[in-house]
Amino acid sequence: xxxxxxxxxxxxxxxxxxxxxxxxxxxxxxxxxxxxxxxxxxxxxxxxxxxxxxxxxxxxxxxxxxxxxxxxxxxxxxxxxxxxxxxxxxxxxxxxxxxxxxxxxxxxxxxxxxxxxxxxxxxxxxxxxxxxxxxxxxxxxxxxxxxxxxxxxxxxxxxxxxxxxxxxxxxxxxxxxxxxxxxxxxxxxxxxxxxxxxxxxxxxxxxxxxxxxxxxxxxxxxxxxxxxxxxxxxxxxxxxxxxxxxxxxxxxxxxxxxxxxxxxxxxxxxxxxxxxxxxxxxxxxxxxxxxxxxxxxx
Amino acid sequence: xxxxxxxxxxxxxxxxxxxxxxxxxxxxxxxxxxxxxxxxxxxxxxxxxxxxxxxxxxxxxxxxxxxxxxxxxxxxxxxxxxxxxxxxxxxxxxxxxxxxxxxxxxxxxxxxxxxxxxxxxxxxxxxxxxxxxxxxxxxxxxxxxxxxxxxxxxxxxxxxxxxxxxxxxxxxxxxxxxxxxxxxxxxxxxxxxxxxxxxxxxxxxxxxxxxxxxxxxxxxxxxxxxxxxxxxxxxxxxxxxxxxxxxxxxxxxxxxxxxxxxxxxxxxxxxxxxxxxxxxxxxxxxxxxxxxxxxxxxxxxxxxxxxxxxxxxxxxxxxxxxxxxxxxxxxxxxxxxxxxxxxxxxxxxxxxxxxxxxxxxxxxxxxxxxxxxxxxxxxxxxxxxxxxxxxxxxxxxxxxxxxxxxxxxxxxxxxxxxxxxxxxxxxxxxxxxxxxxxxxxxxxxxxxxxxxxxxxxxxxxxxxxxxxxxxxxxxxxxxxxxxxxxxxxxxxxxxxxxxxxxxxxxxxxxxxxxxxxxxxxxxxxxxxxxxxxxxxxxxxxxxxxxxxxxxxxxxxxxxxxxxxxxxxxxxxxxxxxxxxxxxxxxxxxxxxxxxxxxxxxxxxxxxxxxxxxxxxxxxxxxxxxxxxxxxxxxxxxxxxxxx
Numbered sequence: 001x002x003x004x005x006x007x008x009x010x011x012x013x014x015x016x017x018x019x020x021x022x023x024x025x026x027x028x029x030x031x032x033x034x035x036x037x038x039x040x041x042x043x044x045x046x047x048x049x050x051x052x053x054x055x056x057x058x059x060x061x062x063x064x065x066x067x068x069x070x071x072x073x074x075x076x077x078x079x080x081x082x083x084x085x086x087x088x089x090x091x092x093x094x095x096x097x098x099x100x101x102x103x104x105x106x107x108x109x110x111x112x113x114x115x116x117x118x119x120x121x122x123x124x125x126x127x128x129x130x131x132x133x134x135x136x137x138x139x140x141x142x143x144x145x146x147x148x149x150x151x152x153x154x155x156x157x158x159x160x161x162x163x164x165x166x167x168x169x170x171x172x173x174x175x176x177x178x179x180x181x182x183x184x185x186x187x188x189x190x191x192x193x194x195x196x197x198x199x200x201x202x203x204x205x206x207x208x209x210x211x212x213x214x215x216x217x218x219x220x221x222x223x224x225x226x227x228x229x230x231x232x233x234x235x236x237x238x239x240x241x242x243x244x245x246x247x248x249x250x251x252x253x254x255x256x257x258x259x260x261x262x263x264x265x266x267x268x269x270x271x272x273x274x275x276x277x278x279x280x281x282x283x284x285x286x287x288x289x290x291x292x293x294x295x296x297x298x
Numbered sequence: 299x300x301x302x303x304x305x306x307x308x309x310x311x312x313x314x315x316x317x318x319x320x321x322x323x324x325x326x327x328x329x330x331x332x333x334x335x336x337x338x339x340x341x342x343x344x345x346x347x348x349x350x351x352x353x354x355x356x357x358x359x360x361x362x363x364x365x366x367x368x369x370x371x372x373x374x375x376x377x378x379x380x381x382x383x384x385x386x387x388x389x390x391x392x393x394x395x396x397x398x399x400x401x402x403x404x405x406x407x408x409x410x411x412x413x414x415x416x417x418x419x420x421x422x423x424x425x426x427x428x429x430x431x432x433x434x435x436x437x438x439x440x441x442x443x444x445x446x447x448x449x450x451x452x453x454x455x456x457x458x459x460x461x462x463x464x465x466x467x468x469x470x471x472x473x474x475x476x477x478x479x480x481x482x483x484x485x486x487x488x489x490x491x492x493x494x495x496x497x498x499x500x501x502x503x504x505x506x507x508x509x510x511x512x513x514x515x516x517x518x519x520x521x522x523x524x525x526x527x528x529x530x531x532x533x534x535x536x537x538x539x540x541x542x543x544x545x546x547x548x549x550x551x552x553x554x555x556x557x558x559x560x561x562x563x564x565x566x567x568x569x570x571x572x573x574x575x576x577x578x579x580x581x582x583x584x585x586x587x588x589x590x591x592x593x594x595x596x597x598x599x600x601x602x603x604x605x606x607x608x609x610x611x612x613x614x615x616x617x618x619x620x621x622x623x624x625x626x627x628x629x630x631x632x633x634x635x636x637x638x639x640x641x642x643x644x645x646x647x648x649x650x651x652x653x654x655x656x657x658x659x660x661x662x663x664x665x666x667x668x669x670x671x672x673x674x675x676x677x678x679x680x681x682x683x684x685x686x687x688x689x690x691x692x693x694x695x696x697x698x699x700x701x702x703x704x705x706x707x708x709x710x711x712x713x714x715x716x717x718x719x720x721x722x723x724x725x726x727x728x729x730x731x732x733x734x735x736x737x738x739x740x741x742x743x744x745x746x747x748x749x750x751x752x753x754x755x756x757x758x759x760x761x762x763x764x765x766x767x768x769x770x771x772x773x774x775x776x777x778x779x780x781x782x783x784x785x786x787x788x789x790x791x792x793x794x795x796x797x798x799x800x801x802x803x804x805x806x807x808x809x810x811x812x813x814x815x816x817x818x819x820x821x822x823x824x825x826x827x828x829x830x831x832x833x834x835x836x837x838x839x840x841x842x843x844x845x846x847x848x849x850x851x852x853x854x855x856x857x858x859x860x861x862x863x864x865x866x867x868x869x870x871x872x873x874x875x876x877x878x879x880x881x882x883x884x885x886x887x888x889x890x891x892x893x894x895x896x897x898x899x900x901x902x903x904x905x906x907x908x909x910x911x912x913x914x915x916x917x918x919x920x921x922x923x924x925x926x927x928x929x930x931x932x933x934x935x936x937x938x939x940x941x
Contacts, residue, residue, distance in 0.1 A: 073581070090403065096447060109560075113556075113568045115507060131398070138572055139540070140571060147400060156401070158403060159400065159403070178578075
């Protein structure tokens with residue numbers, strides 16, 4: 001039997017990007033702001049509100065302060081990478097295309113147990129929700145597959161499909177590793193560069209910051225200031241939509257930092273979410289007005 | 299013209315928990331629509347998997363009326379049958395009972411999940427049909443993963459099940475899949491001496507996640523067996539959709555069942571990967587446990603001051619203090635140790651701030667209990683942290699021990715009253731805070747645990763704790779009215795009591811569910827109810843429209859008839875003792891009096907003319923009759939049996 005080549009992470013990124021590039025997606029750069037999910041990227045947020053055709057792919061770093069594990073967990077990270085494929089309208093054979101992208105990575109659905117498990121993705125802060133699945137390979141979640149029904153609480157029609165590859169998870173499967181830090185990031189002749197070389201110390205320090213050392217009072221301050229600035233920019237006579245959106249994203253990250261310090265109760269948390277969501281809706285509506293898009297509130 | 303018909307809708311993965319409802323709704327719709335079109339058949343069969351919904355109608359034909367109308371012209375019949383089938387299917391699909399539908403392309407069409415193929419055939423011919431913008435085909439698609447959606451042409455409908463199994467690697471029949479799953483599991487767990495305990499609903503869900511089941515057994519690291527059972531179950535079953543294997547003595551073992559979608563070529567890797575992921579998740583739980591174990595549960599109490607319960611109802615700390623006060627009051631009434639109740643109250647909300655509940659909110663209560671046991675709190679106290687949330691559903695179990703009952707009642711009444719105060723009372727359609735469920739919970743506990751707590755007092759105390767000295771009579775009455783309605787509907791639903799029998803017991807100055815129940819039970823068992831009813835009816839007829847009796851009193855002196863005298867004498871004793879008898883539940887005595895009074899009254903009706911010429915006597919007699927009704931009303935609300 002032919003021995004299959006095992007891909008390093010760097011190669012995995014290239015293969016996925018190349019696959020979707022061949023399928024008509026435009027590769028765009030990542031967003032340079034800390035965000036919790038690739039969906040927050042302006043390309044996805046704004047394009048999925050409008051009804052125009054688009055297809056994008058991008059590599060996006062994501063931050064989840066609450067998932068900080070001081071570098072001690074084998075699989076959880078407060079910082080990781082996603083590849084986001086976003087297409088509107090979704091092709092009829094989108095599931096098949098996705099499976100083919102796995103095949104390109106040598107993940108063979110005939111011998112690996114692939115399941116689409118119902119998981120309707122939702123993010124309350126930017127009022128995004130969709131119907132979809134998490135895709136599991138042999139029990140491990142490697143992808144989130146979503147048809148957006150709502151963005152910024154406005155109806156998405158047509159619905160946009162979003163495929164989110166969890167890169168580290170896919171690499172763990174492909175490289176057959178239990179421990180994220182043991183992943184091979186790059187392979188040169190005789191030298192292997194492991195994930196831990198690049199990320200472990202960052203992970204330890206960031207965890208410490210997220211779980212213990214962050215200054216709650218200051219972050220609350222940043223949060224308020226970003227919300228205020230975002231509001232100011234969107235309420236200008238000629239609103240500055242993108243800068244306003246970026247300040248909103250900053251405030252969401254600060255909200256996540258506060259959450260990782262367990263600053264909120266369940267109900268108080270709701271109030272913060274309302275605040276952010278209302279603002280994200282306002283930004284979306286201003287975007288629609290400026291671009292002559294008919295929008296429907298849901 | 300007997301032919302088999304088949305429709306199959308292929309979608310992307312359907313939500314496994316809802317498939318049963320969806321396919322059954324589809325199936326029933328087809329039956330109803332066939333009836334409307336006068337179509338007869340031998341049998342309708344449904345099939346469903348995670349990716350397809352199928353309906354097969356065996357030996358379809360018209361009822362005689364239609365066939366006669368079409369003069370048995372075979373060609374005509376065929377054309378019409380095709381037309382009618384289209385209507386039947388379109389209507390049946392339109393009426394499927396979905397909870398939620400979605401868009402998936404740039405048309406306005408919505409369905410539960412994206413539709414990718416529709417097969418529609420009558421015997422060996424395709425029926426051309428456009429459903430939800432998709433044209434029907436004469437082929438189905440094979441297993442998405444194994445056969446890569448291979449097109450399988452159906453040459454004859456009767457072969458569908460076999461063909462799709464052989465060529466498509468799809469077991470379309472729900473029962474066949476289930477049998478296969480269970481058989482394979484049993485075979486495998488025999489070797490490890492295990493036992494399967496699985497809820498029907500979960501088995502159904504598992505069965506609807508796959509089209510071609512293969513079973514493997516994996517195991518997690520033994521060291522994780524020390525983790526709390528419910529957390530292991532949560533990770534293995536709820537999250538990973540694997541099944542826990544139990545030992546013969548019903549303990550969780552490290553073994554679990556993996557239900558896979560595909561063949562055995564790669565079983566080693568499938569098992570290993572599943573094991574790794576479960577080990578990793580259980581390891582994460584240990585991370586949270588270690589963090590939580592660093593401090594005691596009670597140390598969270600002060601931190602509850604920072605956590606808002608509801609913006610109008612204050613913090614969780616304030617809630618805790620209110621629970622403590624209500625619980626103390628209840629403890630006195632039902633004579634249990636006040637110290638224990640106070641301790642339980644103070645601990646009751648503390649687990650909300652643990653890392654574990656933060657990560658798994660559905661574990662609240664359970665985690666509190668486990669941590670409390672670990673910290674050597676009294677068992678009863680520890681259990682109360684969990685059981686305070688009971689009953690979780692309308693019919694599920696109520697708290698066992700009395701401390702739990704106390705905390706549960708306090709927690710619930712505090713939320714109910716609080717939400718009434720903040721204006722978020724429920725209406726018939728909307729009950730976002732589960733006030734209805736909570737109030738029924740309180741009533742069930744009081745009833746089933748036979749606790750003699752007066753709901754009116756409980757409500758008063760709870761209102762006082764929120765409003766201090768502000769007297770809110772209308773608010774109080776609103777809440778009491780709400781509870782009365784719940785008691786009424788519960789007693790009718792659960793114990794089959796008649797409304798008329800409950801009503802008299804419910805409108806008293808105290809509302810103690812168990813007493814209401816006992817009274818109602820006694821009255822329901824009263825045998826001579828018909829006699830009573832008839833007597834009261836006659837009394838009502840005679841006394842109605844009688845003016846000049848208002849504010850007048852019975853004059854004993856002018857009673858001259860012997861029967862009347864006798865009646866009045868008994869009535870007097872009855873009146874004097876009735877409240878006492880009701881309180882002491884002496885229904886035997888009550889009914890004895892009622893029997894006699896009815897009997898004498900009926901004799902009276904026969905022997906004398908109530909409307910005597912003498913005005914004084916006439917009024918006096920009316921007054922006596924009215925008095926009888928008045929006293930009877932204390933036992934049974936007559937207006938409900940007379941109307």
